[in-house]
Amino acid sequence: MGQCLSVFDDPDPRSPHFDEGQAHLARYEETGSVTNLTRAIEALRDGMPQPHTPRVHPNAAARYNPKPDAHLRPWLCVLGYERAEITGDLADLDEAVNCHSVVVRNTWKDDPKAPGLLSNLGLSLLARFKRTGSIENLTEAILWNREALRLTQGGDPDLPIRLLNLGASFHARFERTGDLVDISEAIAYSQKAVTLSPEGGTSLPEVLADLGSAFQSRFKRTGDIEDLTEAISCFERALEMAPKDHEYLPAYTSNLGAAFHYRFQDTRHLTDINESISHFRKATQMTPEGHAMLPGRLSNLGMALHSRFELTDNDVDLAEALLCQRRAVDLTPNDHANLPTWLSGLGTFLKSRFERSGNIEDLVEAVSCACRAMQLVPERHATFPVFLYHLSTLLYDFYCHDNDSEKLEACISHLKVAAIGNVGHPRTRLSAAALWARLRHRHFPQSADTLTAFDYAIRLLTSTAGLEQTIQLRYTQLQDFSELPLEAASAACALGRPMRALEWLEKGRCLVWGQLTNLRTPVDTLILAKHSELAQRITEVAAQLEPAGLARAQPHVGIPLMERITAENENRAHLDLAKEWEGLLTEARAISGLETFMMPTPCSTILQHLPESGYVVVINVSKDRCDALVLRSGHNILHIPLDSFSEEKAQRYRNGLSDTLKSHQLRDRASNIIADLDEEVGERAVRPVLRRGRGGNPVHDILRGLWVEVVKPILETLELLKVSQGAESTLPRIWWCPTGPLSFLPLHAAGIYGRGVSETVLDYAVSSYTPTVSALTSRLKGPALTVGNEKSGLCLISQVIAPGANPIPGTSREVQSVHTLVSGTNVRVLKHEGKAVSVKKCLKNMKNYTSIHLACHASQNANEPLQSRFLFHNGALDLGTIIRENLKNADLAFLSACETSAGDEKLSNEAVHLAAGMLAAGYRRVVATMWSIGDRNAPEVAVDFYRYLLKDGDARGRFDGSNSAHALHHAMQALRRRLGESEESLFAWVPYVHFGY
Template sequence: MSWDMSALLQGSNNLDFQHQLCVTLLQEFERSGNLSLLNRAIPLLQSTVNATPHRPGADELPDRLNDLGIAFKLRYQRSGELHDLNASISACERALRLTPDLSEKRHYRLSNLAAVLCYRFSHTTNLRDLNESIETHQKGVQALPQGHAYLAQHLVSLGNAFRFRFQHTGDLSDIAEAISAHQRAVHLSSVGALNACKPGWFSLPQLLHTLGISFRTRFSRTGMVSDVEEAIAAGTRAVNLMPEYHTSFPGLLNSLGNSLQTRFQVTNSLSDLDQAISVHQRGLKLTPPGHADLHLFHTNLGNAFKNRFNLTGEISDINEAIARARSAVQLVPHSHCECPLWILGLANALQMRFVMTGDIRDIDEAILNGERALDLLPKGHSRLPEFHTHLGTYLDTRAGATGNSEDIPTARSHYRSAATCEVGPPTGRRQAAKIWARRLCLDEPDSPEILEAFDTAIRLGALLAGLDQSIEERYASVADASAFALEAAAAACRLGEPEKAVEWLDHGRCLVWNQLSALRTPLNDLQAYDSALAKKVIEMSRLLEGTGSSRERMHSGMSLSQKISVEDEARSHLRHAQEWEELLEEVRAIPGFENFLRQSPCSALLENLPSSGPVVVINLNEERCDALALLSGLDEPLHIPLPNFSLKTAKKNRSDLSDQLVSSGLRTRQVDAEPDWESVGRPAPTPYIHKRDAGRRVAQEILSGLWKEVVKPILDTLGFSRIDRSSGEIPPRIWWCPTGALSFLPIHAAGVYGVAESESILDYAVSSYIPTLTALTKGIKNPQPIDDKISGLFLTAQPNAPGATPIPGTTREVQAIHAKATDLGVRASKVEGNDITVDECIRYLERFSSVHLASHASQNAANPLQSKFLFHKGTLDLATIMRGNLKNADLAFLSACQTSTGNEKLSDEAVHLAAGVLAAGYRRVVATMWSIGDRHAQEVAVSFYNYLWDRRREGSGSGFDGALSAYALHHATQQLRSRLDSSEASLLAWIPFVHFGN
């Protein structure tokens, strides 16, 4: 089409005609991309606007201002000139001001203004523009009734703005809002969807496209596999619905390719990468020259080649990746806000090729590009830590290849900058802090900066498991956090800083239980100061406990409306987490409450130690093994190196013991056709020794090694002496807090057995375990007297839970304990089998200070709050127990199998029932390390309670106090031991009973 402007306008001063001509020019520009049409339309539109009078209520001037704003926006998209964008915003703002609140066009004006504000944010990264864009979009959505034809358009734009803000700030609530908006848009557009593929951005395929991008974006933060599967499903459907001739088709292919690449991060499957490359190549082939997103398509194809190179090592792949990265950089002006990203992508590819070929020119160019990208990145950008970390990696790579020592401190400075940056998600900053700490340990092992580096990493590690995530997501987030705490503690011990070692082990382990325990902290002081505020804290903590444990996960079999419901629940959880943080800030602003629910430093922990014996934390790391003993009255931990014990030894002991338990039927792996005793609990079959271990006494060897290399050196340093049992002397207490592989070994039974001069920890002290020091000191700091009205014991036996092996001994066990309690006048209640439901059980737990649960147990390592006890009528899980009002909880005897076994992958997160019951509020717990026999369980339980009741305080009436429970279990297991012989099977019968807590 040919445009002769003078001929069209000759002899006409009709403003309507001029405006319509401008609209036609804009439409033709959008069709052809001919920039000269746009350059003609803009001055004509300006002239039309200037000549149009303002008449209140009339549409002419706001319509023309709106179109002028659109014209400037279109030119900005081609030119990248900020003045065009500012002119667009100015015109759109004026158009909106002149549009009446009740006008049908107001939503359209709001949408246009919000869009150009979002563009300016992309150019300047000024967060105020993006915040204003979101607010303006929200007003546009609110201005439309449900089902309006343009509502989907507004929702998708609003979702995009939320996604941009998430990418800038890392706030998970923003990406949740983005997904919710995009899901609603797809839902609204689904009717008549197959006819919605005509030209225009907001057809169903485009809505699916944006939804997929948002799911993929959230995956980058959370790593939830369901998100990337949703992204691929949405992207695939979008591509299938969109005709290939559509101008947006290449963009849809590009997005699908990115989602396939993202799934590759999870699957490491070459087929995902090959498919991604094919999809990207197809999209690039269909993209016309001069397309605004051409640089993006080159980059993403290059990333796919880069990922395939990592998998296959084919040099042609990395060469192709570099070529694509160079094309992207050449296509983007330096003023473009995304230019630093493409430059960094080129640098990464060059570094990878250097590692392959050793061509020094590649790593030199990578460093230059890394520095250039960092210089161009706006200050305060959320990806700043990532850029620093990459540049540090390039410098480290060159130092390793050339021996250039000057690169090493520069690299460390970049890691430090990344770790201490105030922006960006904690995951990347923590990774940089770990590298920073480890580099210092290698390069300057005596540097005091090591403490700062580890301190930073531990602090950031605690942020990974945010309350805005479900319990399962939190455990996935902290999979390696606890192990790093052990590494940090080893460094602190080497540097002579035992206080730091204690602090890091307490703050860096059992992160999820620490959170849940904090939510249940008594608020006596706060209630006395401000009861209303304390009530808010309590109510919010209850909400977070519930939503964190019960969130439903999205899956492919769900309908869209069901998925929307799941996302709504997730957004509600996020809001609760944000309100919790706001409440904490409010409390901490009160004088005297500055450290409210903050993790305690070592000095504070030392102030609340038990007086009846030491607490011994044992840190086990590849580098060394150390015990840290804390005693009431000492102002610093006592450091006891254990040079004769190693991580290698602990792992071998754990493996050998596990094999012994399997062969004895006390713990079963899924092999051959043996029954799964681990899932059904007790009873275990008669123990026997595996042929492979015939003649070898595995348990005795392990216990002997623990005694000689770990426990006896600690006792000697602490000055413990052997107890003369005949004298009636009361043995001291000792609390063990083992770490790593030691968590699975029976320290409480360490000793030399089966010889004339046998000796063990049982001759020196009464042992208890704690998951963390805070778990113990918290109860000492905030002692809660037991209400006399609920002081007593509730017992339940569940011998015939559906689907589980019958355990008739539980009935005899509970009946014997209850009969003796009744004879002595102890307040006790017994309900068995079908006579009790789970809900009724919770009411009993609230009415009695102590509980004896004799049943099958099932542990869930992925989500410990779903670990449970099997009842005839349902299951009693930890999440349900925690929702009970257990403020007077005292003692829990878990007479079931493997209730303190834990999980090897999360050895320092104490993912077992015993730790969960402690976190629920019980002060002390009796549990089992492996499967127990019916008869032995009954004997230990009856002996345990007889000991307690024989030593009840005078005047206690019908009350029941579990304060002597550790001594009671010590006595009961000794009684069982005395009735057995010294065989391996007998050892395995009495050792599994353990005591946790105070």
């Protein structure tokens, strides 16, 4: 919405045509009538010298500013720019660009109004790009707008608009290429324009609207809800400040409607989509017939109505959506850059009506619309994969209707082109690759193309959550594709390719933690290859990228503008670092022998660094099948199909365990109330009520199912059930690496429990967990931790109560008991309790002690995993802060808090819990809990654990966590023997889990 100055020859003010032209122009400005505008143009043209040759009139300065109260409002340049904005006529735009080009070429260097001339040319080129999609026009627009800004003096009242015009050019390029650097530039220029626009000034609404549009576009790319919130704030302010007769009022109204539509897609709240429809309808009603913006506003209204139809199932909304979209298509010229978008929308609505009515003609027309849209988009355009994907889905719907194999082949072919091309948003290409792989696997399961498709999908998965985004935004991008690596592994297992299955699981799971580990990877290979300068720069950029990714974006709305600008500058610096990182890796991989530098670890390498003894068991759970992949040092991968298990069973067990835990927690709270009431009313009125209605023993049933269907078949294949049960220290280790809903189930406790009958995994193995195989092997192939040095020791921290939390008095007893035990040895030990515990002290002690024991409240944040935290009296220590420390001396962390390995179901394959986070922070092994632990039993478990761990310590005070898995196994068995085999006993010891080596 940039504003343009006049560039045409001024009519001679003595000409009789001048007064006529002014009169028509005044009526146009009063009524908005295109007829009056055309008459004004014709009259002014008649007053121009003949032959018509664009030049700068000697009185140009006065003519550029014909109205003192609106110095940026053009009135002679309407021929090529303002009328084109209204009508969309390409001939007007062409003439505007040509005239501006001649003026700039012949006069601009000597003209005091040069910045305005250049800005006019830039805006005309930008308008033609938006009309035609010509990237050459856009490149030139950026060049001239940049030069216009360079020549504009500080304090010039036109400076905000010049900034805005250049920002709009970068915004347009972002829409074409998807490059986040461009949208960051657009936001930066618009923010600066806001700071220079006086409150109440005529240009401020436009500046705010452009800034809001840039934030909204970035939200569409990254999913950062803060950007959308900022966009809504900008649009609302622009509407509030704009006069009621402002020419851009319909545009501001439409912008706000779009923002509410995007928010609805995130929230699914009816109020948001109703607001969107209301604003779109108002914007459409304010737009006169024949206006160039009318088709777009009709399409926006149609899209919003269709979204409400999908929510409410109201056929009236669908019918109106179709009417709006058809009219948008009919009003749009065939060569318009936005026509493919309107056609695609029409195809979507027709598909919805086909699904309601079954009328095949609707589907035929939908496919026709999608084909036409695809043909109109250049293959190198960023949106090309979008239209290919849309056409493919319609063709598949058609195939499902008539079983025409040609449509299926065409569908898959289009998806393949969309996926493997080098244009478009990675997320769009990933969606295409995922559907390509799924359809190949479903309809041609033996095809080699199935493996090729899944390979592309996994590779695109890693680029979708790139380092240019914060960790939180990477998680947002990954949520919709959490099952993809599991599907890929399932397909590989079905084709007898267990190595490929493992490779995809390793590449596609725990991506964010893997990126963090990669940034901390030593670059010794480059130094050895005599490229020390490159190694140094890679190390420096990695050190800067890590905190940039861990940064948590502050809310935009409500903080001062200068702070927002600072945040945007940091965001731009982050983008620059990510680009430089990719360039450095490309440079390193061009060196002979370093072609795979910092690429995901190949399976062959992973298998070379397995633990010398024990088994790593990866269990893949997908909709199609379930498989175990057993890894053992010096052996090939052993593939064990788990035919009796399924994803449906895993989810049922997960739901059943969750429901039982909730009931158990309610009973615990009730028991506490009873304890308080015992002194007053005794047990006679309450306890019998609690005992009624408990029914069977669901936890026993779940653990039995896991044993019979998952764990026992694996142990039988490994012939571990034939081994006589020996001492705990002689039991073999198993590292479980479950996927999907199985990640939330206690494999380490699988078994049959009951009086006189017991068969469990605890009898045959010591269990640990690992988020991925690489997370385990990276510790084994890394430098050994030096124990017995000045950092070796144990720090104990307890928190009886944190602000707003329930008291946990057992933590003090737990820490005191462990402190007394450890103090009787030569091991260095420190205890902090209560109000003495602060975030700063805890971090300091994490650096100064190899091991830490945290007995406190913990908070798991599923929406923002880096905000999961340990709660102290004097603040909260969040996971992001711990990870930033990069604890090189870390060995063992005992997290005696609730749900520290609970995770998030939407990101089950990303291990977004405190235990995995502590591994990422540098700890080699972590003891955590799957659910709430009892205040009575925690001290006993801790003492038994450390007593076992200390029995091998030497006189020099060595504190080594390498036996921590056996120590936890011992402590759990001890608690189990004390409490028996009841459901209450299981709730007490089963939640304890061990992660790492």
